[in-house]
Amino acid sequence: MTSVSANDAAASARKPARKVPFWKKREDFLIGSIAVILFLLLWEVAVAQGWIKPLFVSAPSRIFKALMAMIADGSIWRDLGVSGMEFGLGYGLAVIVGIPLGILMGWYRRFNAVLDPFVSALYATPRIALVPLIIIWFGIDLPAKVAIIFLSTVFPILVSTITGVRTIDRDFIKVARSFGASDRQLFMTVALPSSVPMLLTGLRLGLGHALIGIVVGEMLGASAGIGYMMSVAGATFQTDRVMVGLLIIAGSGMLLTELLRIIERRFESWRVDTRR
Amino acid sequence: MDAQRPAKMAARGVRLDYFNERIGQTLQVLDGIDLSVREGELVSIVGPSGCGKSTFLAAVDGLINVDGGEIRVDGHVVTKPGSDRAMVFQNDSLFPWRTVQQNVMYGLELQRKMPKSAMIDRARSLVDLVGLKGFGDHFPHELSGGMRQRVNIARALAPDPQLLLLDEPFAALDAQTREFMQAELLKILERTRKTALFITHQIDEAIFLSSRVAVFSARPAKIKEVVDIDLPDERKLSIKTQKRFHELQDHIWKLIDEESARSGLIATA
Numbered sequence: 001m002t003s004v005s006a007n008d009a010a011a012s013a014r015k016p017a018r019k020v021p022f023w024k025k026r027e028d029f030l031i032g033s034i035a036v037i038l039f040l041l042l043w044e045v046a047v048a049q050g051w052i053k054p055l056f057v058s059a060p061s062r063i064f065k066a067l068m069a070m071i072a073d074g075s076i077w078r079d080l081g082v083s084g085m086e087f088g089l090g091y092g093l094a095v096i097v098g099i100p101l102g103i104l105m106g107w108y109r110r111f112n113a114v115l116d117p118f119v120s121a122l123y124a125t126p127r128i129a130l131v132p133l134i135i136i137w138f139g140i141d142l143p144a145k146v147a148i149i150f151l152s153t154v155f156p157i158l159v160s161t162i163t164g165v166r167t168i169d170r171d172f173i174k175v176a177r178s179f180g181a182s183d184r185q186l187f188m189t190v191a192l193p194s195s196v197p198m199l200l201t202g203l204r205l206g207l208g209h210a211l212i213g214i215v216v217g218e219m220l221g222a223s224a225g226i227g228y229m230m231s232v233a234g235a236t237f238q239t240d241r242v243m244v245g246l247l248i249i250a251g252s253g254m255l256l257t258e259l260l261r262i263i264e265r266r267f268e269s270w271r272v273d274t275r276r
Numbered sequence: 277m278d279a280q281r282p283a284k285m286a287a288r289g290v291r292l293d294y295f296n297e298r299i300g301q302t303l304q305v306l307d308g309i310d311l312s313v314r315e316g317e318l319v320s321i322v323g324p325s326g327c328g329k330s331t332f333l334a335a336v337d338g339l340i341n342v343d344g345g346e347i348r349v350d351g352h353v354v355t356k357p358g359s360d361r362a363m364v365f366q367n368d369s370l371f372p373w374r375t376v377q378q379n380v381m382y383g384l385e386l387q388r389k390m391p392k393s394a395m396i397d398r399a400r401s402l403v404d405l406v407g408l409k410g411f412g413d414h415f416p417h418e419l420s421g422g423m424r425q426r427v428n429i430a431r432a433l434a435p436d437p438q439l440l441l442l443d444e445p446f447a448a449l450d451a452q453t454r455e456f457m458q459a460e461l462l463k464i465l466e467r468t469r470k471t472a473l474f475i476t477h478q479i480d481e482a483i484f485l486s487s488r489v490a491v492f493s494a495r496p497a498k499i500k501e502v503v504d505i506d507l508p509d510e511r512k513l514s515i516k517t518q519k520r521f522h523e524l525q526d527h528i529w530k531l532i533d534e535e536s537a538r539s540g541l542i543a544t545a
């Protein structure tokens with residue numbers, strides 16, 4: 001019996017790795033990379049040939065030069081530092097508030113009933129609409145940016161956490177109850193762990209909103225930061241620098257999202273599991 | 277068989293109504309169920325689809341309260357889930373964030389009656405018992421359907437229940453694995469000396485496993501007949517080819533068929 005099941009598991013758990021050539025395994029990635037390279041080449045050539053004015057679209061080589069200049073004079077580090085600080089504080093605060101509050105709202109029906117109208121209203125409001133209020137309350141310095149990023153980020157995290165805690169697989173509840181679990185035990189042993197995948201999704205969604213918050217906040221008025229740098233460069237027609245800012249925002253967004261995706265994937269097997 | 281053995285589980289006149297919110301009507305599900313299971317015995321329940329078999333089992337587990345009559349386990353009236361009973365659900369519903377061993381430990385952790393090291397020892401020996409030696413640290417998604425159902429059984433056995441309740445535990449398995457698991461279940465029950473109440477749609481499964489098979493009528497369910505399975509106590513898969521096995525199968529099939537026809541359902545067997 002044991003030997004039979006052992007084979008059984010070996011087959012399902014560890015499939016023998018077949019040799020797949022690198023270019024086949026990574027085909028999509030390669031095609032994508034080639035497309036990007038071709039696009040950059042076309043861009044460069046179009047500007048070099050005078051088909052498009054560099055004032056409008058800059059050019060890869062110019063953007064690279066602008067980036068190098070910003071690194072050389074050290075201004076980029078200051079901007080990155082300021083924006084990073086705003087992001088860290090705003091996003092961190094949103095996580096610290098959003099997750100515990102979401103867990104409470106997901107678990108206690110009445111608590112949820114109290115807060116739900118407010119959360120729904122704020123979630124539905126474009127967060128930019130709150131900016132005038134935030135400026136009245138916090139001015140235009142760091143606290144204002146943090147507030148904008150916090151408000152942009154906290155709702156996706158909150159709503160996902162509520163959903164995660166609330167959508168527990170019925171079967172899991174039956175099992176826990178059958179073993180005589182108390183409400184507290186049901187919460188600790190089933191509701192919390194099973195909400196982790198939704199929670200991670202919330203963190204990932206919040207990330208995108210946080211980046212929007214940085215740019216919006218800094219464009220409204222600031223003295224440093226990537227968004228500030230972009231708006232100043234834009235106002236003075238330094239298209240190259242605007243593009244550098246764009247690149248940094250897009251790059252960090254992709255990097256952070258990918259990081260969370262890797263963590264999410266670790267928990268992916270759960271989901272497959274519960275939705276047979 | 278030996279009727280003098282004490283009843284592990286005794287249901288008397290169990291009635292149960294279910295209020296259907298969608299149609300705003302109360303449906304009678306169980307209409308006076310009398311059934312007893314003796315110590316060390318495995319009794320199966322079969323019946324037409326939707327007749328209330330699972331509801332009855334949930335009532336024995338204490339997940340649902342009865343509206344009339346009573347269910348006693350070891351003489352105590354059932355009002356809520358307790359460690360003297362354990363349920364094996366059809367959907368193995370193992371916690372995907374726990375390893376095999378941690379899943380088996382689940383009931384023990386809730387009880388908090390023994391030190392952690394004792395829980396680990398017990399879980400390990402149960403994992404071995406159900407034939408999964410060496411798989412304690414695997415996660416459920418790494419296991420096949422049959423193996424997961426083994427873990428499910430081990431998890432139910434962990435708090436050392438007196439009565440094991442199995443709700444179509446092998447229904448989702450392929451035919452070959454199912455036969456395998458039937459034989460395994462009998463071995464496990466024999467080794468652990470457990471009493472069991474088993475629900476199934478498969479008549480041959482019911483006959484193969486049980487000393488008695490209770491046939492439920494269409495809803496509202498009553499017991500139509502309790503069929504004594506007069507086959508040798510030692511059950512091997514070869515028993516399924518015996519003439520007596522087929523006679524019993526025919527008999528039970530006819531009982532269910534009558535009920536299905538009565539309730540306007542298609543025969544399930």
